[in-house]
Amino acid sequence: MLYGQDAALRRKRVAAGLVGVVLFAAAFGGIAGLIGGMGPGLVVAGVIALLLGFVIVSNARRQVWLEGRTVVMRSWGRRRVDLETAPRIDLLLSDVRGTRTVSLLVTNSANKAVKIDLAVYAGTGGRELGILALRRLADALADNVEANGLVFSELLVAQLRSEARGDGAADRPLYRIASAAPQGKLAQRFTMEAVSRFVASLD
Numbered sequence: 001m002l003y004g005q006d007a008a009l010r011r012k013r014v015a016a017g018l019v020g021v022v023l024f025a026a027a028f029g030g031i032a033g034l035i036g037g038m039g040p041g042l043v044v045a046g047v048i049a050l051l052l053g054f055v056i057v058s059n060a061r062r063q064v065w066l067e068g069r070t071v072v073m074r075s076w077g078r079r080r081v082d083l084e085t086a087p088r089i090d091l092l093l094s095d096v097r098g099t100r101t102v103s104l105l106v107t108n109s110a111n112k113a114v115k116i117d118l119a120v121y122a123g124t125g126g127r128e129l130g131i132l133a134l135r136r137l138a139d140a141l142a143d144n145v146e147a148n149g150l151v152f153s154e155l156l157v158a159q160l161r162s163e164a165r166g167d168g169a170a171d172r173p174l175y176r177i178a179s180a181a182p183q184g185k186l187a188q189r190f191t192m193e194a195v196s197r198f199v200a201s202l203d
Helices: 007-036 036-060 129-140 149-165 174-181 192-201
Strands: 065-067 070-074 078-082 088-096 099-107 113-122 125-128 185-188
Touching: 007 036, 007 185, 036 070, 036 125, 065 113, 065 129, 065 192, 088 149, 088 174, 088 192, 099 174, 113 174, 129 149, 149 192, 174 192
Parallel strands: none
Antiparallel strands: 065 070, 070 078, 088 099, 088 185, 099 113, 113 125
């Protein structure tokens, strides 16, 4: 498993999220109601509640795992990307209110992509993908024949070595590459060439 939540935690997060959706939709619906009357207010509240509710439920259903060399993502349906033949691999960094997520974005020949979250950092701490998952992912990427996945595999191996040495989060490769990215951008991609330069700079 590369990403997923147990059933109890998923239910709690969905419940908390839906409460927030109701409050948010009610607030905007109330403003619209003051301006345009009850009808428009109810419509605005309903549309916002449906859109945000869909996002929350979709995220709660999302699971990502490895089947051999294939990454599978499940939400409302399933999407599969073979890591051996994927023609494009990017390192993706998202920055939301000081929390940075380092992910791999793997795209297949049909232009379907799966995002694999490697680590989430806030300040000098955070949460990283487990050692076994990183090892299996690194092995699968090393077999890529289209997008030079070996470079990304070497990044993950460097992360594993850093963890084995007992380095703190701030000294680990994934944290360092996240910190090196410019601030103020919600999402940005690092190409294979950029990752290759970073990996070459590691001790």
